[in-house]
Each structure stands twice: as structure tokens, then as C-alpha cells.
Amino acid sequence: MTAASTQQILVTGDFVLDFHIYQGQRFHYGDQSSQGVVVQPQMGGAGLVYDLLQQLQKLHKGDDCEPFHSHSSHTISDIIINTPLSPSQHAFAFLRPFSSGKKDYWRVSEAMGFGANAADENQTHEDNVDNQECDGNQQPETFDVVTISEGGMGFRQSEDWEDLPFDEARWIVLKSAEPLMSGPLWERLSLKYHDKLILVVSASDLRKTNACISKGLSWDTTLRHLFNELIDGELQALKQCQHLIVSFGSEGALWVDLSKPKSVASLIYDPGVVEGDHAISMQGTVFGLLSCLTASVSAQACNEAPDFEQACEAGLAAMKNLLLEGHGPATELARGFPA
Secondary structure, three states: OOOOOOEEEEEEEOEEEEEEEEOOOOOOOOOOOOOOOEEEEEEEEHHHHHHHHHHHHHHHOOOOOOOEEEEEOEOHHHHHHHOOOOHHHEEEEEEEEEEEOOEEEEEEEEEEEEOOOHHHHHOOHHHHOOEOOOOOOOOOOOOOEEEEEEOOOOHHHOOOOOOOOOOOOOEEEEEEOOOOOOOHHHHHHHHHOHHHEEEEEEHHHHOOOOOOOOOOOOHHHHHHHHHHHHHHOOOHHHHOOOEEEEEEOOOEEEEEEOOOOOOEEEEEEOOOOOOOHHHHOOOOEOOOHHHHHHHHHHHHOOOOOOOHHHHHHHHHHHHHHHHHHOOOEOOOOOOOOOO
């Protein structure tokens, strides 16, 4: 690999169509000056990771990182128009202005959830998406990094992943959600491709297993509980990868390097807070935090000698900024997730 080579990232997985509904101030039809309600559809899930990588592409131009180009397995035009996702893969949220310092920012005031109904349960993942290139360019023959963002919405159980270029890729980044460590996709990656697998998960999802991991007591206590579960507890299977990255909100991330004979763990964290403090101190909330970390890890994986500690630092900074500024200043027209 030469310094000038452009690395190729393929992003795929569970795609979601998010509908961001922004509060308006136009309560009378005759009011033509106040801002009305804005409904902004935007790709979520794997689509959000792709959008974030597109922005990182621009930011990394001219720096010391390996240049990369990202590709998505699905196009938003096809998902919205030609082969729309079922209502079960639509997500809705209300956003309104919340104060942060001297400014107001768009943040989620109420998560409305997914548009699931009984009829949707009979639809397969394959019926809802179409394999297309998101940026309109022809996909390369090989990829250096395959990034999968799956949230237990059908991709792991489908046949969509079976033809992915796992053999040719140098790294496979898997962002996974509960139920963790389950399904044909995990079985294939953990058994056959564990030597190139980078697993990104959240501590909150780990707690939804039978693992006992404390929250909010101290970093030392939380890490001790997590290591106990990884060594001989409920989370031993998570070690079937080369790199394990666990997010503790925007306050910290644990990187476990399992590529060496003796594993090495690094905690990147804000020593002045514990997990959850950033979110508690703010009104409203946001979605997409783990996607920020996943995009940062995927971009770093393009380097000849990836520094995943640096990836965690950058990802945490993006997560904190997302919490602070949400979807942007409320004085500006809402345009969706800031990617």
C-alpha cells in the first residue's frame, strides 16, 4: 500500500429512514413570517454511517491520514421512491429548540419510535432494499474496509451479507446492537474472520445481556465489572475479534487490542465525569452517537498502522459536539442530522 493509494470503504447493514419533525411557530395560516413545521427525511442506520464518512473524507484531505473513498450499498432515492422501506424501518422523532449556553439548538424532545405493525413482521429484509451505489459512481472491484452497521433489524438474518467481500478486505468493522453475539452474520465473522474483525458496541447494550456491569459509580468499578465478564463471564464471545471498542456514551470508550498475545486495553475518557453525565446535563437528546464512533474507527482503519485510540478520541469529540449542538442552531432552518 502506497502513501498515495486511495482506500475503499463499503458501508452496508440495516438502513433506516428517519423522519425528523422540527417544531414550528406558525400557528395561524395567515402567518407568513414565522417558521412552520419542517419534516426532514434522512437516512439512518448504515446510511448515517455512510454520510458521516462522506464528511470525514472532506476533512481528511491534505492531512497525514490515508485518503479514502466511501461507498454505500443502498441509495436513498431507491429506498424512498423505487423500493421503499417498510413502515417498520421508518423512525420518527420530534425536535424543538433547547438552550445550550447562550444559544438554542435543535434536539430531540420526543422519540416517537418505529412505524412497525403486524403486517410488517412478515416482510423480509430483502423485500425492502435495493443494492445500488449511493454516490452514483461504479463501485470498485475490491474494498479495503467493509463497515457493517446492524441493529438487529434483519440484516444479520438475511442473505444480503453472504456475498460481501470479506476475504479481500483488510478490516471488517461491525457496529452491532442487542441482541448481541447472535445470528448467522456474527457466527460467520467471529469464526472465519475474527483476525480482521473490529467490533464496536455500546455499554448500554452490553447491560441488556446477563452481564453485570455497573454504571455511574466510577470508571474503575465499571471496567472491573466489564473485564470480569470478558474474561470468564457472559461476554467471553466478544473476544472473537482483533479489536473490541466499547462506548460509554460520549464520556468514554474502551479499546481492547486482542491482536497481541497479551491483550492490551486503553480507556479514553473524560476524568471529570462518569458515563451519562454529558447527557444528563442537557435538555433534549440526540440519536446517532455510536455511528459517530463507528465512522471514526472505519476511517482510521484505512491507515497502514491504524491508531484506534486516536479514532476513539475523535469519535468521542464528535459525540460530545452532537450532544451539545444537536441538529444545529435553532435560529437556522432545520436541515436534518448534521452530517
